[in-house]
Amino acid sequence: MAGSSHYLYDSNIMRAPGSQASSIRSYSLFGESSPFPDVLHCETIAARSMLHSWELASHRHSRLHQLLLLRTGRGMAWLEAGSMALGRHTLVNIPVGDVHAFSFSPGTQGWVLSLPDELLAQQLANEPRLRQTLARAAAIPLKGDFATGLISLFSSLWAAYGEDDIPGRSLVLLGLGTAVLGLAGKALAEASEPVGGSASSRVLRNFEALLEKKFASAWRVRDYAKALGVTPTHLSRVARSATGLPVSRLVDARRMREARRLLAYTTASVAAIGELLGFDDPAHFSRVFSRTCGCSPRAFRASVTQLT
Structure with a gap:
């Protein structure tokens, strides 16, 4: 299986451990x-x-x-x-x-x-x-x-x-x-640490749990914030501090992870998958998928199909 390691690593990643973000690959x-x-x-x-x-x-x-x-x-x-x-x-x-x-x-x-x-x-x-x-x-x-x-x-x-x-x-x-x-x-x-921790940690954990339940509901940042009892600004601050990403990108990432799973393991059409994940417009779904995953939904499915 030596050949498959190429997909996981590349000699170009090597920098001193603890490299700055500009060199992260x-x-x-x-x-x-x-x-x-x-x-x-x-x-x-x-x-x-x-x-x-x-x-x-x-x-x-x-x-x-x-x-x-x-x-x-x-x-x-x-x-x-x-x-x-x-x-x-x-x-x-x-x-x-x-x-x-x-x-x-x-x-x-x-x-x-x-x-x-x-x-x-x-x-x-x-x-x-x-x-x-x-x-x-x-x-x-x-x-x-x-x-x-x-x-x-x-x-x-x-x-x-x-x-x-x-x-x-x-x-x-x-x-x-x-x-x-x-x-x-x-x-x-x-x-893991006992339940508790800082208020920000609790907000983040509650957001993660809520996201698992609602990622396909087309909720906006304000909807998550309201359900958690915090302001959208506070939720965004907590998310950026912990992950480096805004709440909207975290939501998109979770939705696209589910999209990739459905593309890989079901025969549902691209439009149907988009609708299932809360996208009324198939073109909008394809744009978000391409931005998040680096390729179109059809290209992703084709790459998986090549192995079957």
């Missing part, structure tokens, strides 16, 4: 120029890091969710939540679009699992709490059954990933990838 598996290379992607930490002196500069994956597990070694992670020390049995969660960078000690061993966000959305459709947990970048030390279980699952996933052209390979990968996702999400949820 964005990479994706599909949409703009590349179709899905596989149902998911799994590789060792060493395979990529040792090629670049064990440092991966600031970058983001616009349509990938990543989970890293260090089995041995140490390092540092620069996530949007801050810089974090990494050690033996550390699990790192990187949501879609989050900027991140790494520096590992030579010889660090572990794995990286990358999941297309359409697959993530499908697998978490009935798991709202797990979806919210995985939406936040984090690095946590694993102990006991979590460490043992995830090491076993990652080992099995990595072995299965290297077996090309065997019957049932995609089903095995999906099953193991989903198991990793579920157990990692449970570990992250148990390690």
